[in-house]
Amino acid sequence: MNTLIVIAVILIVLSLVYQWGASTSRSVARSAGVKMHSRPVYYGLLLVLWCAIPAAVVYVLYSLFAPTIINSMILSYLPADVAGDPQARVSAMSRIQNLASGFGALGDVPDYERQAARALTSLRWTANLAIVALVAVVGVLGTLFARSRIGPEYRARNRVEWAIKALLITCSAIAILTTVGIVLSVLSEALRFFTFVNPIDFFFGTVWNPRFSSTGSGGQGDFGLLPLLWGTIMITIIAMLVAVPVGLMAAIYLSEYAGAKFRFISKPLLEVLAGIPTIVYGFFALVTVGPFFSGIGAALGLDVQATSAFTAGIVMGIMIIPFVSSLSDDIISQVPQTMRDGSYGLGATRSETIRKVILPAALPGIVGAFLLAVSRAVGETMIVVLAAGNSPVLTANPFEAVSTVTVTIVNQLTGDTDFASPQSLVAFALGLTLFVITLCLNVVAIYIVKKYREQYE
Amino acid sequence: MSAVAAEASTGRYETIRIADPVARPTKIAAKEVYVHYGAKEALHHVSIDIPAQAVTAFIGPSGCGKSTFLRCFNRMNDTIENCRVDGVLDMEGEDLNDHSLDVVLLRARVGMVFQKPNPFPKSIFENIAYGPRIHGVAQDKAHLQEIVETSLKKAGLWEEVKDRLNEPGTGLSGGQQQRLCIARAIAVSPEVILMDEPCSALDPIATAKVEELIGELRQNYTIIIVTHSMSQAQRVSQRTAYFHLGYLVEEGPTESIFNNPQEKRTKDYITGVFG
Ligand SMILES: Nc1ncnc2c1ncn2[C@@H]1O[C@H](COP(=O)(O)OP(=O)(O)OP(=O)(O)O)[C@@H](O)[C@H]1O
Ligand SMILES: [Mg+2]
Numbered sequence: 001m002n003t004l005i006v007i008a009v010i011l012i013v014l015s016l017v018y019q020w021g022a023s024t025s026r027s028v029a030r031s032a033g034v035k036m037h038s039r040p041v042y043y044g045l046l047l048v049l050w051c052a053i054p055a056a057v058v059y060v061l062y063s064l065f066a067p068t069i070i071n072s073m074i075l076s077y078l079p080a081d082v083a084g085d086p087q088a089r090v091s092a093m094s095r096i097q098n099l100a101s102g103f104g105a106l107g108d109v110p111d112y113e114r115q116a117a118r119a120l121t122s123l124r125w126t127a128n129l130a131i132v133a134l135v136a137v138v139g140v141l142g143t144l145f146a147r148s149r150i151g152p153e154y155r156a157r158n159r160v161e162w163a164i165k166a167l168l169i170t171c172s173a174i175a176i177l178t179t180v181g182i183v184l185s186v187l188s189e190a191l192r193f194f195t196f197v198n199p200i201d202f203f204f205g206t207v208w209n210p211r212f213s214s215t216g217s218g219g220q221g222d223f224g225l226l227p228l229l230w231g232t233i234m235i236t237i238i239a240m241l242v243a244v245p246v247g248l249m250a251a252i253y254l255s256e257y258a259g260a261k262f263r264f265i266s267k268p269l270l271e272v273l274a275g276i277p278t279i280v281y282g283f284f285a286l287v288t289v290g291p292f293f294s295g296i297g298a299a300l301g302l303d304v305q306a307t308s309a310f311t312a313g314i315v316m317g318i319m320i321i322p323f324v325s326s327l328s329d330d331i332i333s334q335v336p337q338t339m340r341d342g343s344y345g346l347g348a349t350r351s352e353t354i355r356k357v358i359l360p361a362a363l364p365g366i367v368g369a370f371l372l373a374v375s376r377a378v379g380e381t382m383i384v385v386l387a388a389g390n391s392p393v394l395t396a397n398p399f400e401a402v403s404t405v406t407v408t409i410v411n412q413l414t415g416d417t418d419f420a421s422p423q424s425l426v427a428f429a430l431g432l433t434l435f436v437i438t439l440c441l442n443v444v445a446i447y448i449v450k451k452y453r454e455q456y457e
Numbered sequence: 458m459s460a461v462a463a464e465a466s467t468g469r470y471e472t473i474r475i476a477d478p479v480a481r482p483t484k485i486a487a488k489e490v491y492v493h494y495g496a497k498e499a500l501h502h503v504s505i506d507i508p509a510q511a512v513t514a515f516i517g518p519s520g521c522g523k524s525t526f527l528r529c530f531n532r533m534n535d536t537i538e539n540c541r542v543d544g545v546l547d548m549e550g551e552d553l554n555d556h557s558l559d560v561v562l563l564r565a566r567v568g569m570v571f572q573k574p575n576p577f578p579k580s581i582f583e584n585i586a587y588g589p590r591i592h593g594v595a596q597d598k599a600h601l602q603e604i605v606e607t608s609l610k611k612a613g614l615w616e617e618v619k620d621r622l623n624e625p626g627t628g629l630s631g632g633q634q635q636r637l638c639i640a641r642a643i644a645v646s647p648e649v650i651l652m653d654e655p656c657s658a659l660d661p662i663a664t665a666k667v668e669e670l671i672g673e674l675r676q677n678y679t680i681i682i683v684t685h686s687m688s689q690a691q692r693v694s695q696r697t698a699y700f701h702l703g704y705l706v707e708e709g710p711t712e713s714i715f716n717n718p719q720e721k722r723t724k725d726y727i728t729g730v731f732g
Contacts, residue, residue: 345531
């Protein structure tokens with residue numbers, strides 16, 4: 001409620017500022033008898049920007065630093081023995097915060113805590129008043145400053161343009177910086193893992209057997225990446241064997257044979273299919289597909305496990321079909337119509353045209369699409385968690401249970417985790433490996449797709 | 458009775474036809490051709506005789522149906538989803554519009570060159586070899602090479618590309634690409650070549666080369682060309698047909714159409730009053 005009122009007040013103030021700027025520019029133009037550089041809208045907007053941005057900056061700085069400052073002031077209320085002991089200090093501070101916020105605290109409340117809470121309440125009150133006043137003053141000053149510059153020569157339109165550009169840059173910077181931040185944090189944790197385990201043992205080890213950290217004694221266990229990587233690769237290969245032929249042929253049918261009406265209906269349908277949550281596919285694999293395959297295996301006298309690389313790969317392939325066909329369809333449709341006309345005009349049949357002209361022309365783009373699909377398969381988690389069997393062994397038999405990099409990350413991070421032990425930290429090393437693999441695939445794919453686009457400009 | 462009066466009385470427009478001073482054998486006789494796009498009639502009862510071993514030019518304002526009519530001759534309208542062609546296109550006793558006719562074989566006999574040069578993203582050699590390959594024309598590799606060479610020679614491109622046959626066709630200049638497309642059409646030895654504004658994407662020099670080529674090809678092929686350039690129609694064609702809003706208004710020897718048009722609409726168009 002309170003927040004709503006504050007927002008409403010801010011909006012009202014800003015719209016008044018806007019009106020003021022716009023009307024000022026009109027009256028300046030009228031009294032000077034000249035034409036302003038920009039339309040009144042821009043002077044209004046500029047005033048709004050000058051009012052809001054400096055005030056917002058002040059407020060952001062306040063919220064960044066004020067808690068620290070206030071906390072250090074409260075610290076002086078604590079007795080020396082509490083302030084000196086980090087653990088006691090943190091718990092005392094949080095009790096004080098709760099008291100001050102009116103939530104109360106459990107157990108006996110010592111006198112100093114009560115005092116500190118009272119001080120904190122009044123400090124907060126003054127700080128709030130001060131910041132409201134400060135923000136108001138800065139806003140008014142900014143507005144007045146901008147107002148004083150309004151004149152026929154003042155290029156408000158260009159300034160607003162500049163402000164919009166700055167806003168957009170900020171947003172993209174946030175997107176990029178978060179990515180960089182994530183990568184860096186994963187990287188630093190992975191490096192910590194490598195202080196426990198030799199990178200060579202990790203990347204080239206063939207045994208995966210991390211003992212639980214709680215058992216403690218007797219070595220750390222084996223952290224060999226290869227069984228997991230092989231599981232990932234095997235499942236990805238099976239998935240692509242399913243998805244590529246089916247997806248590609250579906251795309252060819254859609255773009256070259258299907259009528260406009262069918263296309264109109266089925267294209268969005270395919271895209272919906274691509275949006276089904278992967279856990280649903282995982283379920284499907286676990287409950288339906290796995291038992292089905294093991295039943296067939298039993299009938300043929302083969303030992304096929306219900307949860308196996310085969311089950312997970314087939315279902316993952318089904319999941320990727322719409323992805324492959326949708327991307328390939330886009331790329332095939334991009335092959336110019338004149339190419340088809342040229343081929344048909346020479347008397348080629350439809351399938352000859354597709355095989356000899358359209359597919360070769362679209363090939364680089366299609367390969368790019370496949371690589372994107374591979375990188376999706378490599379990073380896919382839910383299906384393999386449920387359907388691959390979670391058995392980290394090096395095996396060439398697709399009908400046996402395997403484990404993958406993603407599944408292992410899930411395993412290592414669920415349950416009780418101690419983030420100082422290699423058993424948990426290995427998840428970051430695995431994540432980093434996965435990240436590097438998919439990054440490389442995506443970079444290559446994007447490069448190929450881009451190159452292909454240029455061909456027909 | 459004038460044509461306009463006839464149209465008013467019968468609701469049907471009668472094409473004005475002027476015979477050639479020298480009689481030419483007819484290659485294709487179009488009779489009462491109608492084309493519909495969905496419910497819309499784009500071409501109304503067009504009848505025309507296309508002379509053999511000569512260039513016939515289709516002219517007329519944009520959207521009057523020239524391309525639509527041209528595409529009837531090799532059934533390219535079949536590739537357009539809601540397009541329907543009615544009527545008879547009699548090529549030496551065979552109806553091109555007969556739906557039991559094999560369009561694949563037809564298109565080998567009636568080749569087409571498009572407005573925008575559209576070489577395949579393959580080598581120059583493969584571009585030319587494409588048609589002979591799919592029709593199984595060449596007996597062996599040497600024969601195929603021979604076909605490629607003669608086609609390029611006929612298209613006047615051999616000297617320019619003989620050292621770079623393995624380079625992509627898309628790497629040629631626009632004019633060269635268009636001549637490559639002509640060579641590609643010639644390679645399957647068609648009897649008729651259709652050209653839809655073949656020079657509209659070319660500069661004057663490349664245009665002159667293509668026009669010269671058309672003049673040479675006329676000795677052996679029947680050519681129909683759609684063009685927006687009056688001067689080009691006069692330079693390359695022997696007969697001209699003027700289309701207007703889906704009607705064939707007037708057809709006759711190029712000279713007589715340009716020097717002595719019978720219809721006001723034709724006259725307005727070629728003198729630039731209209732369109
Ligand atoms: N694929 C199509 N679907 C529906 N209508 C079409 C289609 N192609 C052409 N038309 C219509 O048919 C009429 C004749 O078109 P056409 O392309 O034959 O004209 P044109 O004489 O070749 O024109 P231009 O000189 O601009 O090339 C036009 O009214 C056009 O809108
Ligand atoms: Mg046209």
